[in-house]
Amino acid sequence: MKFQHLPIGAHFEFEGRCYTKVGPLVAAEEGGGQRMIPRYAVLRGLNDVAAAAAPITVPQLEAAEVSAAFAEFEQLAGQMLHEATNADPARQAAVQAALTVAGQVFRNRLNIK
Structure with missing residues (x-):
């Protein structure tokens, strides 16, 4: 066992x-x-x-929860990037394309459709 897993007051060798x-x-x-x-x-x-002082277990997330949270993030990020590009249509399209690719990489990494 590792030191950081022990509570204060634990005895060990x-x-x-x-x-x-x-x-x-x-x-x-x-x-x-x-x-x-x-x-x-x-x-x-x-x-x-x-x-x-057993290792802490992390609850598993459902794919639908992760996908919904990421979709919300994508929407908010898209809005912020749209505002930051000062209404330049070419720049907005490039940023949106990059955001779409990044989102697909994220979903592929987690095997989420």
Whole structure:
């Protein structure tokens, strides 16, 4: 487990020594003293508090929700770009074409039609 996944107060072992997490980057050693724990460190939890600190799961979004949100973004971005091009029809067409291509790249990346 990684240090950032532990709650404050969790007990763990690192490099053969026992520590308690006291801050986002710092742990207190059982015998006294403090130490910064590197992000790459792999730790062994020593109590139930550490075991309860499982990785956070992110809820899955439905394709329809993502598509609707992106369509709303495209509409608003299109309006802002239209206003920013100062009513120059050629420039507006070029910007709209670029926005359309960017939208298709986004949908293709997420496999959304």
